[in-house]
Every structure is written in C-alpha cells, then in structure tokens.
Amino acid sequence: MIGKVLQYVKEYRMIEEGDCIVAGVSGGADSVCLLLMLLEIEKIIPIEIKVVHINHLIRPDAAKDAAYVRQLCVKYGLSFTLVEEDVAALACKSRISTEEAGRQVRYEAFERVLGAQRGKIAVAHNKNDSCETVLFHLFRGTSIRGLTGIHPVRGQIIRPLLCLSRQEIELFLQERTMSYCIDSTNLEDTYSRNVIRHHILDTAVREISPAAVAHISSASERMREAYELIADMTEQGIRTCVRERQGVFSIDRQKFLRLHKTVQGYVVMEVLAQAGGSRKDLETVHIRQVQRLLDSQCSREICLPHGLRARRDYTGISIYKEENGQRQETVLPECTVSEEDRTRLEAGEGLEFLLGNNQKLRAAVLSLEKNAFDFKNIPENKYTKWIDYDKIRDSIVIRTRKPGDYLTVNNMNQKKTLKAYLIDRKIPQSERERLFLVADANHVIWLVGERISNYYKVSEHTKRILCLDFEQMRV
Numbered sequence: 064m065i066g067k068v069l070q071y072v073k074e075y076r077m078i079e080e081g082d083c084i085v086a087g088v089s090g091g092a093d094s095v096c097l098l099l100m101l102l103e104i105e106k107i108i109p110i111e112i113k114v115v116h117i118n119h120l121i122r123p124d125a126a127k128d129a130a131y132v133r134q135l136c137v138k139y140g141l142s143f144t145l146v147e148e149d150v151a152a153l154a155c156k157s158r159i160s161t162e163e164a165g166r167q168v169r170y171e172a173f174e175r176v177l178g179a180q181r182g183k184i185a186v187a188h189n190k191n192d193s194c195e196t197v198l199f200h201l202f203r204g205t206s207i208r209g210l211t212g213i214h215p216v217r218g219q220i221i222r223p224l225l226c227l228s229r230q231e232i233e234l235f236l237q238e239r240t241m242s243y244c245i246d247s248t249n250l251e252d253t254y255s256r257n258v259i260r261h262h263i264l265d266t267a268v269r270e271i272s273p274a275a276v277a278h279i280s281s282a283s284e285r286m287r288e289a290y291e292l293i294a295d296m297t298e299q300g301i302r303t304c305v306r307e308r309q310g311v312f313s314i315d316r317q318k319f320l321r322l323h324k325t326v327q328g329y330v331v332m333e334v335l336a337q338a339g340g341s342r343k344d345l346e347t348v349h350i351r352q353v354q355r356l357l358d359s360q361c362s363r364e365i366c367l368p369h370g371l372r373a374r375r376d377y378t379g380i381s382i383y384k385e386e387n388g389q390r391q392e393t394v395l396p397e398c399t400v401s402e403e404d405r406t407r408l409e410a411g412e413g414l415e416f417l418l419g420n421n422q423k424l425r426a427a428v429l430s431l432e433k434n435a436f437d438f439k440n441i442p443e444n445k446y447t448k449w450i451d452y453d454k455i456r457d458s459i460v461i462r463t464r465k466p467g468d469y470l471t472v473n474n475m476n477q478k479k480t481l482k483a484y485l486i487d488r489k490i491p492q493s494e495r496e497r498l499f500l501v502a503d504a505n506h507v508i509w510l511v512g513e514r515i516s517n518y519y520k521v522s523e524h525t526k527r528i529l530c531l532d533f534e535q536m537r538v
Contacts, residue, residue, distance in 0.1 A: 065103045071226040075215045083111045083182030090128040090244035093187035096232045113142040119150040128244045146172040188222045191229040194279040212283035297329040316379035339369030377489030400459035425532040450519045452527040457504040470507040470516035
C-alpha cells in the first residue's frame with residue numbers, strides 16, 4: 064500500500080526533494096495514515112514534515128485528540144503546531160456554515176505554518192471522500208465540473224491518499240496496530256455529507272456493488288479529464304469572442320454562436336464568474352437567460368446574481384456589475400497637455416500621462432528634419448498611432464467624448480460626428496462613455512482603440528510626428 068501511495072505521489076508530482084510538507088493531522092484514521100505515509104516517503108525523498116492540528120472548540124473531548132497528535136509528533140521527532148479557534152462563533156459572525164468556517168481556519172493555519180518556505184500542504188482526503196463529494200454535487204445539481212470529485216493537486220494543496228479507500232486506510236492502520244481518534248461528530252447525521260456516507264454510499268457498497276467506491280472514483284477521474292478538455296476549449300472560446308474593458312465584458316454574438324453548444328455555456332459561466340467575482344449562486348438558469356438574450360432586440364437587459372446586468376447591444380451582449388442598483392461608471396479624468404508639456408515634447412522629451420484605471424498614454428515628438436523617415440514604418444497597432452503634430456491647432460486634450468465631437472473619415476476630410484461613428488461601428492452603449500480620445504478642441508485626433516481622424520494623418524508634407532502609445536498597466 065505504501066508503494067501505491069508513492070506511485071500516486073510521483074504520478075501527480077506532489078512532492079519534490081527539499082519540500083516542506085505541512086500535514087493537517089486531526090488524529091483520525093485518515094490523517095494518521097497520511098502522517099505514516101509521509102514518514103515512509105521521507106525515507107525515499109528528503110523532505111521536512113511539519114504537523115498542524117486544529118481544535119475547532121466544538122467537542123468537549125477535542126483536547127484529547129490534540130494531545131494524541133502531539134504525542135505522535137514527539138515519537139517521530141516532528142514539528143507540532145496547535146491552533147485553537149472558536150469555529151462556531153466565527154461561522155455565526157461571518158454568516159457561513161460551521162463546515163465552511165472550519166475549512167477557512169484550517170487552510171489559513173496551514174498557510175501560516177508553511178509561510179515563505181517552498182513546499183506543500185498535505186491533507187488526508189481519501190477515495191470515499193471524493194465519491195461523497197461527487198454524490199453531494201449530483202444531488203444538489205451540478206455541471207461536469209462538479210462531477211470531477213476532489214482533485215489530487217490544487218495549487219499548494221496535495222492529497223496523497225486519494226488513491227486509497229477508507230477501508231484500505233483502516234486495514235493499513237490495523238496491520239500496524241496503530242490507534243487513532245474517532246470524531247464523534249462524524250457519526251452524526253447533522254451534516255449532508257454524513258448522510259451520504261452512512262445511508263447512501265455505504266448502502267450502495269453493501270447492496271449494489273462492493274466496488275461502488277472504486278467505480279465512482281474511476282468515473283470522476285474520466286470526468287476530470289473531460290472537464291480539462293472543456294476548460295481548454297472554454298479558454299480558447301473566451302479569447303475568440305470575449306473582450307473586457309474596464310469591467311465591461313462584451314460577447315461577440317457571431318463568434319460566440321460558432322462555438323460548440325457545450326462550450327458556449329461554459330464561456331458564459333466563466334464571464335459571469337469573472338464579472339461578478341464569484342461562482343457562488345450562479346446556476347444553469349442564469350446561463351440560459353444570457354443565451355436567450357442573444358436572440359432579443361437591442362437594449363434589452365436582464366438582472367443576474369452579484370449585482371450583474373447583461374445587456375443586448377449591436378454586436379452581442381455586454382455584462383457589467385452594478386452597485387446599489389446603478390451601473391458602475393468609472394469617472395475618467397480629463398487631461399490637458401499644458402504649454403510647458405508642449406515645449407518639452409518639441410524639445411524631444413517623451414512624456415507620460417496617467418489616466419486612472421491603471422492606464423497611461425505616452426507621447427513623444429519625432430522631427431523628420433533630423434531623422435530619416437520611411438512611410439512603411441508607420442505603426443498599425445490600434446493602441447499606437449502617429450499624428451501630424453503641426454496640424455494640431457488648439458490644446459491637446461485627453462478625455463472621454465463630449466457633445467459636438469467629430470472626426471474626418473476620408474481623404475476629402477469629410478466630417479462625421481463621433482456619435483454617428485460609434486453607432487456605425489456598433490460600439491455598445493455601455494462602452495461609449497469609457498472610451499478615451501485625444502482631441503484638438505472638438506476635433507477628435509484619435510479615438511483610442513479605434514482610428515485617427517484622416518485630417519491628422521502623416522503625409523509626405525509632415526515635418527513633425529506626434530507618437531502616441533496607450534497602455535493598460537498591469538497591477
């Protein structure tokens with residue numbers, strides 16, 4: 064059985080030489096088995112083992128479990144950390160279940176003990192735990208993601224015992240005459256998982272198939288593989304048909320409808336999760352509502368969890384978050400390039416203008432009298448533009464749109480209002496107020512991310528070029 068676990072650890076690359084392994088040891092059969100397995104692995108792979116025990120202060124006899132784990136650590140010469148936390152009080156204060164509060168306390172403690180050391184957090188979930196999770200999600204309603212069970216590795220968290228059933232673990236401890244603690248709360252039917260454990264999964268093993276746990280576990284592994292494929296296709300789908308700008312997610316209808324029907328649902332779910340900041344309370348019904356919106360008329364909106372709204376627009380759907388019933392609009396600053404800045408630019412000094420929302424605009428003036436110029440080198444990047452600097456008559460202003468704004472759209476310098484241009488380009492209403500532009504009074508020099516006005520294009524008569532580069536900074 065030790066070989067089975069070691070092979071499983073190697074298969075998922077859970078442990079590397081020199082790792083610090085923080086093991087959560089409650090004193091129960093699973094966690095004691097985990098500790099013994101880590102001690103066996105230590106003989107083959109040099110690692111440091113640190114033990115953490117959490118007393119949730121729920122059971123009167125919990126102190127005995129802590130004492131037992133402490134004795135184990137003394138016996139094997141291991142570091143021991145005891146954390147005592149009133150989980151019931153925390154759950155009440157945070158308005159969450161005691162299970163969720165306990166989970167938060169445990170993993171926060173594990174992370175504190177690991178600190179900045181290179182290593183992993185080892186927990187003792189077994190094959191039965193994973194099966195119970197699959198059934199729990201299935202009964203409550205789930206997508207394929209919920210049928211993948213408990214994963215062997217998730218970030219720093221590793222689960223070396225997921226290859227073993229609870230029966231195998233108890234047999235392993237029995238063969239070594241190793242005692243362990245019994246948590247009385249695990250014998251109660253207070254929690255849904257205990258009901259599944261005592262009355263559903265155990266019955267399935269006794270009455271339907273002794274290999275029920277193995278079969279469910281195998282099926283969840285296949286589901287995990289299928290979900291990984293769907294996740295990759297979803298990521299590709301998002302890159303293809305979703306744009307995000309300042310918190311507004313735009314789904315292009317034509318590109319979206321080319322995706323496989325299954326992938327469409329996952330793309331919508333991922334967009335809603337990113338826009339809302341959580342997957343909680345997001346269900347299939349919300350995905351269907353968004354998909355139906357694609358066949359609705361423009362300007363129709365629906366309300367979704369987490370204060371989200373989805374709006375049908377020219378090109379598809381815009382999804383954004385609201386607060387207190389109002390759309391969150393970001394106030395974008397207006398920045399006027401001062402005479403001093405103009406002097407510095409003309410002297411060859413590059414300038415940067417911070418625009419808020421982690422965005423900035425770089426500007427520099429290139430003199431063609433001092434530099435050879437090839438018109439083939441004019442950049443075509445939509446966030447980098449070259450402007451004929453000497454055609455700018457007024458102050459250079461960086462701002463959002465205003466009434467009366469216009470640009471020229473052809474070689475005849477025919478004018479078109481910015482409003483008409485945005486309508487023709489089918490720019491969603493939700494994005495129009497968020498677009499930056501560089502203007503010469505009401506004449507739009509450059510609508511950032513779109514186009515420049517023909518009037519300001521560089522030509523063979525240009526003597527000085529204003530080089531503009533817009534950047535979304537990373538944080």
